[in-house]
Amino acid sequence: MNVLHVINGVPISGGMNQIYNYIKNSQHSHMCIVNLRDGYSYIEKLAKANIECILSDLEYSNLVDVVKKHKIDIVHKQTGGGDCPSYVQKLYDHGIPLAETLHCPRKSAIPEGYVKKIHAHFSYTASLNPGRNVVVIPFPIDLAIGETKKALWPDKKMVVGRLARYEPSKMQDFIIKVAHYIRGDYPQHAVGMIFKIGGFANTVYEKAYLANLKRSSIAGYIEVVDFVSEEDKESFIASYDLYLNPTQNEANYSFFEPMTKGIPVISNPTEMTKDLFVCKWADLTERAFSEAIIEYYIDKEKHQRDSTRSIDMFKKLGHDIETHTQKMDKFYEDAIGV
Numbered sequence: 001m002n003v004l005h006v007i008n009g010v011p012i013s014g015g016m017n018q019i020y021n022y023i024k025n026s027q028h029s030h031m032c033i034v035n036l037r038d039g040y041s042y043i044e045k046l047a048k049a050n051i052e053c054i055l056s057d058l059e060y061s062n063l064v065d066v067v068k069k070h071k072i073d074i075v076h077k078q079t080g081g082g083d084c085p086s087y088v089q090k091l092y093d094h095g096i097p098l099a100e101t102l103h104c105p106r107k108s109a110i111p112e113g114y115v116k117k118i119h120a121h122f123s124y125t126a127s128l129n130p131g132r133n134v135v136v137i138p139f140p141i142d143l144a145i146g147e148t149k150k151a152l153w154p155d156k157k158m159v160v161g162r163l164a165r166y167e168p169s170k171m172q173d174f175i176i177k178v179a180h181y182i183r184g185d186y187p188q189h190a191v192g193m194i195f196k197i198g199g200f201a202n203t204v205y206e207k208a209y210l211a212n213l214k215r216s217s218i219a220g221y222i223e224v225v226d227f228v229s230e231e232d233k234e235s236f237i238a239s240y241d242l243y244l245n246p247t248q249n250e251a252n253y254s255f256f257e258p259m260t261k262g263i264p265v266i267s268n269p270t271e272m273t274k275d276l277f278v279c280k281w282a283d284l285t286e287r288a289f290s291e292a293i294i295e296y297y298i299d300k301e302k303h304q305r306d307s308t309r310s311i312d313m314f315k316k317l318g319h320d321i322e323t324h325t326q327k328m329d330k331f332y333e334d335a336i337g338v
Contacts, residue, residue, distance in 0.1 A: 003332055004072040006060060006087070007034040007053075018324075019078065021142050024049040025325040028332065033066055045230070060087040064094050074099055074336050099335045142321060143234050145314070146261040149241060149307040151300035154192035158297055160242045163228060163257075166201040166210040171246040172224075173209075174286075176216045178244070181286040182293065183221065189297050190221065198225040198236050237261060241303070242296055246284060259314040262307040266292045279306035 005019050023030040032046060032053045046053045056062050067075065074097040077088070091098050151158075160179075164170040179195040201210045214224045228236050237243075243258035245267035258265055264279035266289060280296070282288040296303045 001028045001074070001332060001336070002070065002072045003028055003030050003074055003076055004067060004070070005030065005032045005076045005078075006063070007032050017142070019076075020045060020049070021321055022325055022328045023051055025321055026329055028329060031066075031070060031072070033060060033063060035060065060085070063087045064090050064096070067091075067094075067096055073097070074332055076100070076332070097336055099332060141256055141260060141314075143237075143257060143260045145311060146238060148304060148311065149262045151241070151303045153241075153297065157192055157194045158241045159194055159196055159239055160244060160293060161196040161198070161240060162244050163198045163233065163236055166199045166206045166213070168209060169248065170199070171248070172197050172199070172213055173216075174246045174284075174289075175244050176213060176222060177286050178289045178293070179218075179222050180216075181290045183218075185290065186294055189294055192297065193293075194221060194223060196223045196225070196239070198228040200227050237263070242266060242293060244289065244293075246289065248284075256314060256317070259310040262311045264296065264303060264306040264310055279310060 003023075005023065007019070019032075023032075030051060032051060033056050034043070034053060035056055035058050043053045043055075054062075054066055056066075063075070066072070075091060077098060077100050088098065161175060162170070162172070164172070166172060175195065175197060179193075182193070183190040197213065199210075201207045210224070210226065214226075216222065217224045225236075237257050238261045240258060240261075240263050243263045243265045245255055245265055247267065247270060255265065255267075266280045266282055268284040268288075269281050280292045282292040296306075
């Protein structure tokens with residue numbers, strides 16, 4: 001079976017890592033088609049796994065020709081929010097099977113109404129066919145499992161923050177507001193902390209957002225790192241003592257990565273996150289997040305306990321590469337009736 005993946009992200013992003021970790025271990029034949037904006041960085045990554053990659057324009061205007069030339073059995077699109085790009089209609093017009101996966105870790109976390117919205121647009125959505133075939137596949141986490149984090153502050157500052165693409169939906173600006181809140185209301189504890197935010201920015205819009213974040217940084221207290229490479233990602237995540245996941249509607253891949261390192265996660269409950277394992281829930285307010293951080297700063301034993309819980313829970317979730325690969329292979333086989 002030949003599968004073609006439509007790529008519209010960058011190598012470090014969660015959705016793209018899901019695809020990469022799958023296709024390099026799958027028994028089927030896979031190709032990727034990437035747009036010119038993001039493709040060059042992804043080609044290098046794919047080449048290391050001997051995966052063929054084809055460049056396209058932003059509209060993927062050559063998609064149908066690629067499908068026919070390479071005898072593709074099914075096209076895979078990964079979505080983050082119910083979008084319907086123009087190439088989908090082209091696939092439908094040519095009778096080309098399309099499978100779609102939602103970047104979401106639990107069936108119950110799929111937003112209400114999302115399945116119907118997708119089904120109205122797409123000719124065949126193997127992962128989101130209402131009432132018949134909603135497939136929940138664990139995220140493939142390809143990071144070594146660490147050990148329980150030791151609470152070393154105040155001798156060593158407690159590192160708090162997150163790693164994500166620089167865009168408003170990731171709410172890095174909220175994290176900076178939390179840092180300023182703690183500095184104003186808890187100055188005696190703020191001196192023992194450092195807020196560190198890392199990520200990447202591709203578009204002009206994302207770069208402008210990053211620039212605004214950097215203007216709010218404070219040397220020695222709030223650090224905003226322009227770009228974290230894929231090679232540095234694991235060590236960057238491991239440097240955190242607390243991981244913040246403020247969100248409006250996402251339950252993203254990076255949610256699980258700190259768990260491999262025994263890093264407690266603080267997040268707010270939403271429809272996308274409410275049934276996920278998080279060590280500490282907090283309302284989406286500067287005060288609530290600040291109080292949750294301070295609680296861990298003061299209660300080192302709680303931090304140690306939740307660090308151990310994070311690792312134990314990750315092991316139970318089944319996010320290993322082998323489990324993911326088996327489920328994805330079956331997903332495509334079922335989609336075309338193999």
